[in-house]
Amino acid sequence: MKKISYILACVAILNLASCSESFRDREPIGGMVTAEQYAKLANKLEMSLRGIYSMLYNYSGHDSFGERSIDMYTDIFSGDMALTNYNYGWFYSDEQGMSVSARSGYLWIYYYTMLRNINLVLEQVNNSGAIQTVAKYGYPTDGLKAFDGDGKLAYTYTESEIVILDAYAQALTLRGYVYDQLATLFAPTVKDVVSAYTLEEYLVLPVYTETNLNESQPLSSLAAVFDRIQEDLENAIACFDGLAHLTVRESKLSVDGSVARAILAYNYLNRANPSRLSSQVNTNAYRSAVKLCQEVMDSNEYSLLPQGELTTNGFNDVNTKCWMWGENVTIETASGLGSFFGQVDIHSYSYAWAGDTKVIDENLFKSIYTWDGRANWFNDGKSNPSFILCPDKKFFSAKSPVSTAADDIDREWLSDNIFLRYESLYLIAAEASYRLGEFDAAKDYLTAITDLRLNDLDMHAAQAEYALYKSGLDQSNLLKEIYYNWRIEMWGEGYALQTFRRLGGECEENGEKIRGGNHCSEAGSKKQANSASYTYQMPSSETIYNPAMRDND
Numbered sequence: 001m002k003k004i005s006y007i008l009a010c011v012a013i014l015n016l017a018s019c020s021e022s023f024r025d026r027e028p029i030g031g032m033v034t035a036e037q038y039a040k041l042a043n044k045l046e047m048s049l050r051g052i053y054s055m056l057y058n059y060s061g062h063d064s065f066g067e068r069s070i071d072m073y074t075d076i077f078s079g080d081m082a083l084t085n086y087n088y089g090w091f092y093s094d095e096q097g098m099s100v101s102a103r104s105g106y107l108w109i110y111y112y113t114m115l116r117n118i119n120l121v122l123e124q125v126n127n128s129g130a131i132q133t134v135a136k137y138g139y140p141t142d143g144l145k146a147f148d149g150d151g152k153l154a155y156t157y158t159e160s161e162i163v164i165l166d167a168y169a170q171a172l173t174l175r176g177y178v179y180d181q182l183a184t185l186f187a188p189t190v191k192d193v194v195s196a197y198t199l200e201e202y203l204v205l206p207v208y209t210e211t212n213l214n215e216s217q218p219l220s221s222l223a224a225v226f227d228r229i230q231e232d233l234e235n236a237i238a239c240f241d242g243l244a245h246l247t248v249r250e251s252k253l254s255v256d257g258s259v260a261r262a263i264l265a266y267n268y269l270n271r272a273n274p275s276r277l278s279s280q281v282n283t284n285a286y287r288s289a290v291k292l293c294q295e296v297m298d299s300n301e302y303s304l305l306p307q308g309e310l311t312t313n314g315f316n317d318v319n320t321k322c323w324m325w326g327e328n329v330t331i332e333t334a335s336g337l338g339s340f341f342g343q344v345d346i347h348s349y350s351y352a353w354a355g356d357t358k359v360i361d362e363n364l365f366k367s368i369y370t371w372d373g374r375a376n377w378f379n380d381g382k383s384n385p386s387f388i389l390c391p392d393k394k395f396f397s398a399k400s401p402v403s404t405a406a407d408d409i410d411r412e413w414l415s416d417n418i419f420l421r422y423e424s425l426y427l428i429a430a431e432a433s434y435r436l437g438e439f440d441a442a443k444d445y446l447t448a449i450t451d452l453r454l455n456d457l458d459m460h461a462a463q464a465e466y467a468l469y470k471s472g473l474d475q476s477n478l479l480k481e482i483y484y485n486w487r488i489e490m491w492g493e494g495y496a497l498q499t500f501r502r503l504g505g506e507c508e509e510n511g512e513k514i515r516g517g518n519h520c521s522e523a524g525s526k527k528q529a530n531s532a533s534y535t536y537q538m539p540s541s542e543t544i545y546n547p548a549m550r551d552n553d
Contacts, residue, residue, distance in 0.1 A: 045167045048121045052174055053253050055114050057327050057417055059335035062351075063090040064106055068340035068417050071494030072358070073103050074185075077534065079527060080364055080487055080496035082389075082519045084357045090343065091358070096521045105539045107185055111178050115208055118178065121171040122210035130164040133157070139242025162246050169239035173255040173263065176233035179207070180267045183225050186538060188531040189501050190222075190273045199223035205538075206546065216548035226271050233264040252318050252326050258296045259325045262420055265292040265428050270502065274435055286432040290441075293429040296324075302422040307452045311376050311393040314401060316341070316415035325420035334413045340395070341415040344492065346379075346387050347400040348410040359389035360491060362516025367484065371465035373455040374488050389518060391492055423449055423489055431482050431503075439475045446482055447473070449489060483507040497534060504529030 057066040075081040076091055077099035086092040093102035125131060137146040137155040144162070148154040187193065187204045203219035207228055220228075240257030249256045265288075272285035296302070303321045305313060318326040327333070336342055337351065346353045360378050368375040381388030384404065397410035430445035447470055455462040473481060483506075486499040505511040512526045527533075543549045 045121060045124055045164065048117060048124070049167060049170060049254075052114060052117045052121070052171075054333075055110070055117070056253075056419065057329075057333065057335070059338045062088075062338040063343070065335050065338045065340070066110075066417075067419055067494070070107065070110075070181075071492070072340070072343065073099050073107075074494055074497035075492060076358070078496040078500050079513055079515045079519070080361050080500075081492060082359050082361050082516060084359055084518055084520055085355050086520055087354075088351055088356050090351060090356065092521070095519065100534065100536045104186075104536045105541070107536060108539050108542065111182050112208075114178050115175065116213060118171050118175045119208055119210045119213040121167060122175070123213065125164055125168040125171070126210055128161075128164050130161045131168065133161065134165065134239075134242070139239075140246065144246070162243060165239055166243055166247050169236045169243070169257075169260075170255050172232045172236035172239070173260040176229045176236065176260065176267075177255075177263050179205075179225055179229045179232070180263055180270075183222065183229070183267075184270060184498055185536045187222050187225075188535050190271055191275050192531045193222060194273055194276070199226070206542075206548070216546050218548040226267070229267050230264065233260050233267070236260045237264070251328070252323060253328065255325060258299060258301055259420060261292040261296050262324060262425055262428075265289040265425065265432075268292070269428050269432055270498065272432075272435065274506075277435060283436065286435045289432040290429050290436070293425040293432075293445075296422075296425055304423060304426070304449060304452055307373070307454060307456070310373050310453065310456070312401075314396045314398055314415070315394055315418060316396065316398050318416040318418075322422040323418055323420075324422055325418075327417040327419070329414050329416050331412070331414070336413050339413055340417060341397060341410075342413055344391065345395050345397055345410075345415065346390050346392050346404050347396045347402070348413060348415070352387075352390060353404060353409060357387060357390050359518060360391065362389065362518040363514055364487060364491075364516065365389055366516075368488060369465070369469065371455055371462040371469060372450075372488070373453050373457075373462070375455065376457065377491070395492060418493065421490070421493065424493075424495070427482065427486055427489065430485075431479075434478050434482060439478060442478055442482070443473050446478070446485060449485060453489075479503070480507045500527075500529055501531040501534050 055066060057068070059065045063069060063072075072081065072091060073094050076083055076094040077097065083091055083095040086095070093099060133155065137148075140146045140155075140157050140162075144157040144159070145153055146155045146157065182205050187202070190199065193199065193202045200221050200223045202222045204222045205220060205225055206217035207220040207224060208217055209228075237257050237260045240260060244257070268285040268289035272282045272289075273279070274282070276282055302324055305320070305322045313320060317323075318328045329339075337349070341348050342350045343356075344350065344352050344358045346357070352358055365375070365378055377391055377394035379387045379390045379392045384392075387404065395415075397415050399410040399412065399414070400408050403409065426445045426449050430442045433439075433442035433445060450466070450470070454466055483499065483503045486495055486503070490496075490499075500508075500513060504513060508529060512528045515522055515525050515527065517523045
């Protein structure tokens with residue numbers, strides 16, 4: 001059978017176009033809906049999914065352009081990304097440490113709008129009867145055929161039903177992702193929560209699903225939110241796996257089983273409490289995180305960014321082998337200055353090029369080992385002091401990888417957006433393995449990355465220094481090195497704040513981070529790794545306009 005393709009193009013959320021699926025040229029055999037009914041349903045599902053995906057990069061302002069702007073809020077707020085000037089004012093509230101109040105309204109509306117659209121897709125899927133069919137007959141194992149326990153043909157799926165089920169898996173993955181983002185942003189770390197509450201007692205978010213999307217909901221407990229994330233992502237993974245022989249992913253904008261595993265693995269890492277490792281719940285969470293990461297690694301779908309591309313890749317192309325999830329930016333979807341590269345890349349016509357540079361924190365840069373080639377991601381100021389510590393060798397336009405001359409810089413902003421990178425799975429697995437006391441495994445996961453990060457400006461010296469570094473990794477320093485690699489490897493990709501909240505108390509001296517002198521606000525200040533100080537606040541409008549909130553009074 002020809003494999004069914006799903007292509008979710010980049011389109012504006014309010015200007016949704018339809019496209020056809022590549023099916024065999026025949027009418028569906030049997031099934032829950034007629035061909036005419038399905039054509040209408042498929043079109044609605046496809047348009048709805050397109051709208052959801054477009055929100056990932058939806059432009060609403062020069063500092064609000066979907067996921068990559070949220071990455072910047074949190075990275076700047078954490079202090080690992082420094083805003084050195086504020087001539088134009090963008091991201092200054094995050095630099096000032098006011099992100100929890102200044103950004104909460106945008107984050108809340110953004111994610112709950114996305115949830116509304118996701119739940120509408122799931123409502124359509126449930127009404128189709130396809131989920132009930134799977135529950136009764138199981139997934140097809142031979143083409144479209146499903147067999148019973150005796151090996152007899154039990155049901156033949158239609159291609160229509162397969163597409164509906166694929167939409168179901170994508171929607172569940174996206175809902176798991178959104179609730180994971182909300183839990184990370186609007187709740188303290190689990191360790192801090194359970195110092196005063198149980199997870200069942202701590203009320204955090206209203207939970208909406210396809211069954212209650214039209215009814216106001218009170219706050220649910222953090223435990224309930226975690227259960228929702230786990231159930232959605234486990235069901236999505238089962239569905240993706242069940243359809244693996246019938247579908248093919250043609251766009252990295254659309255999520256798949258590997259992306260679902262990565263999201264769930266990161267959620268397990270963040271939900272486990274490292275201060276209570278004797279608890280089976282926490283042990284199981286860490287072990288599940290490792291298992292999910294290893295499953296993606298074993299699939300051989302992706303590969304780590306190789307040594308030879310360390311400073312030549314530019315993190316600007318969705319086709320890069322280490323990109324698991326991302327957007328191919330086109331002329332139709334480019335948002336100009338209101339984009340990550342329009343804010344950060346000095347080789348594009350950007351705010352950074354014009355003077356409001358976003359750079360690595362000076363103290364963090366000074367902590368980079370001499371063997372570590374990732375130091376070369378950042379401008380050392382020797383050739384271009386105007387852009388010192390800018391990420392000019394990590395994020396740069398393929399159209400203008402070197403020059404910053406006005407006549408040479410990229411004015412099209414077609415660099416792609418990254419949402420998930422393969423390297424993060426190795427860091428998740430390393431940290432979870434460390435918590436489990438499996439230090440050799442933790443070291444192996446960590447050094448799989450660092451083996452490819454040597455400083456090729458002096459490779460001979462770097463190899464000798466790195467050999468000593470690697471041989472010295474053990475239980476006493478592994479966690480700090482995992483923390484270091486989260487901050488350096490994933491710099492500018494939205495992990496800095498949660499990394500500090502989760503690990504800063506153990507890995508920073510006295511549990512506090514000292515901001516470098518290159519910040520335009522609070523330079524040199526000390527920041528305690530207290531997650532309550534870095535927890536976004538539910539907007540007051542939610543308590544005013546949501547009548548169900550009275551149930552939480």
